[in-house]
Amino acid sequence: MSATTLPISNGATAGTAMSTARTRNAYFTEIKFECLRALRAPAFSIPFLLLPLVLYVLFGILLAGNMSHGDSTVAKIMFVNWAVFGVMGPGMFGFGIFVANEREQGLLTLKRALPMPNGASLLAKLVMVTLFAAIVMLTLIAAAVAMGHPGLSFGQYVGIALLDIAGSLPFGAIGLFIGTRASSKGAPAFANLAYLPFMHLGGLFYPLPKSVQPLEFISPAFYLDKLGLRMVNAPSLDVLSKIQGASSAGGPLLYVAVLAIVTLLFTALAIRRLARVG
Amino acid sequence: MNCACLAELVGVKKSFGKVVALDGFDLEVRRGELLAVLGPNGAGKSTAISLMLGLRQPDAGTARLFEMPPLQIEARHRVGVMMQEVALASELKVREHIALIASYYPDPMPVEEVLRQTNTLALADRPYGKLSAGQKRQAQFALALCGRPSLLFLDEPTVGLDIQARTIMWATLRQLVHEGCSIVLTTHYLEEAEALADRVVVIAKGKTVASGTVREMRAIVGRKRISCATSLPANVISAWPGVQSVIRDRERLEITASDADSVVKRLVTSDSQFSGLEVRSAGLAEAFTELTQEVTA
Numbered sequence: 228m229s230a231t232t233l234p235i236s237n238g239a240t241a242g243t244a245m246s247t248a249r250t251r252n253a254y255f256t257e258i259k260f261e262c263l264r265a266l267r268a269p270a271f272s273i274p275f276l277l278l279p280l281v282l283y284v285l286f287g288i289l290l291a292g293n294m295s296h297g298d299s300t301v302a303k304i305m306f307v308n309w310a311v312f313g314v315m316g317p318g319m320f321g322f323g324i325f326v327a328n329e330r331e332q333g334l335l336t337l338k339r340a341l342p343m344p345n346g347a348s349l350l351a352k353l354v355m356v357t358l359f360a361a362i363v364m365l366t367l368i369a370a371a372v373a374m375g376h377p378g379l380s381f382g383q384y385v386g387i388a389l390l391d392i393a394g395s396l397p398f399g400a401i402g403l404f405i406g407t408r409a410s411s412k413g414a415p416a417f418a419n420l421a422y423l424p425f426m427h428l429g430g431l432f433y434p435l436p437k438s439v440q441p442l443e444f445i446s447p448a449f450y451l452d453k454l455g456l457r458m459v460n461a462p463s464l465d466v467l468s469k470i471q472g473a474s475s476a477g478g479p480l481l482y483v484a485v486l487a488i489v490t491l492l493f494t495a496l497a498i499r500r501l502a503r504v505g
Numbered sequence: 506m507n508c509a510c511l512a513e514l515v516g517v518k519k520s521f522g523k524v525v526a527l528d529g530f531d532l533e534v535r536r537g538e539l540l541a542v543l544g545p546n547g548a549g550k551s552t553a554i555s556l557m558l559g560l561r562q563p564d565a566g567t568a569r570l571f572e573m574p575p576l577q578i579e580a581r582h583r584v585g586v587m588m589q590e591v592a593l594a595s596e597l598k599v600r601e602h603i604a605l606i607a608s609y610y611p612d613p614m615p616v617e618e619v620l621r622q623t624n625t626l627a628l629a630d631r632p633y634g635k636l637s638a639g640q641k642r643q644a645q646f647a648l649a650l651c652g653r654p655s656l657l658f659l660d661e662p663t664v665g666l667d668i669q670a671r672t673i674m675w676a677t678l679r680q681l682v683h684e685g686c687s688i689v690l691t692t693h694y695l696e697e698a699e700a701l702a703d704r705v706v707v708i709a710k711g712k713t714v715a716s717g718t719v720r721e722m723r724a725i726v727g728r729k730r731i732s733c734a735t736s737l738p739a740n741v742i743s744a745w746p747g748v749q750s751v752i753r754d755r756e757r758l759e760i761t762a763s764d765a766d767s768v769v770k771r772l773v774t775s776d777s778q779f780s781g782l783e784v785r786s787a788g789l790a791e792a793f794t795e796l797t798q799e800v801t802a
Contacts, residue, residue, distance in 0.1 A: 256604065
């Protein structure tokens with residue numbers, strides 16, 4: 228053992244109280260390393276950062292651009308819809324898989340035994356999800372601007388970016404809930420079970436047939452998409468395609484309320500589960 | 506905190522379904538001691554530790570940590586923990602893991618100091634996922650120490666370590682106790698408990714079977730081990746009074762006897778070829794086996 232210069236232990240002396248600055252530093256450090264580990268996990272970061280960009284350029288700009296003959300309404304819809312798709316993944320999979328892994332591998336238990344500040348781990352993951360959503364939005368906006376696509380104003384780009392970054396939270400809450408219930412092997416499957424229907428029922432890629440439209444309401448993507456389209460003054464795909472009985476009921480307040488309720492409900496269920504079983 | 510007891514369980518009961526893990530169990534961790542908690546698998550060791558750390562709540566009885574409920578964060582500010590089954594984020598470097606855990610404490614050691622004192626400088630910039638099993642244990646030990654704890658919970662800390670790393674860890678544990686830190690050690694390596702522990706508690710079926718110093722535990726078992734080279738057949742010696750077992754190992758016999766003096770005298774008089782005599786007191790392993798067999802029988 229090498230010579231020591233500092234005592235390793237505080238011995239039995241009374242512990243020092245945690246200062247506000249140190250508590251703040253603990254939250255900041257947790258957030259910093261949560262983001263760092265997610266960015267360093269290629270299996271997570273590459274699909275969720277690159278896939279939305281590639282798919283948007285391929286289908287939203289090149290393919291839809293050709294088919295719509297430069298119709299700016301279609302371009303706006305494509306941008307809004309692919310942005311919603313882009314922020315769904317980090318939320319559902321980032322939370323879901325990471326939490327399931329940490330729970331199963333004992334890391335959450337260790338952190339509960341250690342004096343981790345209350346909610347630091349949850350807050351860190353929340354910030355990680357919004358950081359990924361922000362990166363996705365930046366790449367999509369960069370692609371849109373570079374290819375002169377939807378022709379949105381600066382304010383509209385900022386508005387959509389902020390909306391979708393905040394809009395990643397309900398998906399994060401659902402992912403968190405899945406992560407607290409499923410095993411690490413089961414979490415990706417359960418996340419997909421929610422992710423794929425949400426994506427398709429959100430009406431992001433094609434106008435939904437009338438028979439399926441009643442199911443749109445179960446998808447948070449549907450509400451987020453409606454809010455985004457409203458922000459850029461564009462109709463949804465089913466309205467654009469003049470499907471009879473297109474579901475455009477409800478206003479922005481209802482959409483925001485639904486997204487907020489989904490976020491709070493699933494977060495509360497997940498926190499309750501974590502508090503009981505860790 | 507002025508009392509000598511840093512953590513305690515008083516009359517604790519804990520069941521999982523129909524399985525009773527702890528049944529009116531008492532345990533106290535005193536100031537500046539290394540307490541080894543021993544017991545067979547399923548004895549209730551892990552449950553006892555998890556109650557002390559606030560990871561579980563007792564069905565009955567009380568758990569206290571620094572005279573506070575264990576869930577109180579001020580109590581846990583003075584605790585370091587090394588768990589057996591935990592996988593840290595594989596993407597983060599050892600140095601980063603230490604910085605993260607150290608941030609939870611009011612007065613942690615600087616990261617470089619932690620690395621130096623736990624002999625993990627060479628691992629500092631390696632991702633945790635790239636470490637061997639033994640290196641991961643070393644990194645986890647560093648995490649347990651980084652907050653300069655007054656009470657350290659170590660669950661099988663030396664599993665997977667090579668001899669050099671184990672020696673360093675033992676030396677660090679002795680230094681910690683010397684500085685006044687209390688340590689709760691659960692281990693299946695009885696020689697580890699024998700080498701380090703000031704006090705041993707043996708648990709079986711959710712109850713304390715025995716408690717005391719290593720010397721006191723050995724004394725519980727009055728048997729001694731006699732090892733010698735003799736031409737006498739093992740079955741002849743095993744019939745002698747006071748002999749409990751005889752095992753032949755090539756030309757040597759390993760005799761366990763409750764009355765070692767009489768057996769040695771008889772060996773000397775019965776065999777002119779008798780040589781290489783060694784007599785040892787029973788170790789902690791024998792005491793542990795005997796104590797837990799009595800309960801589980």
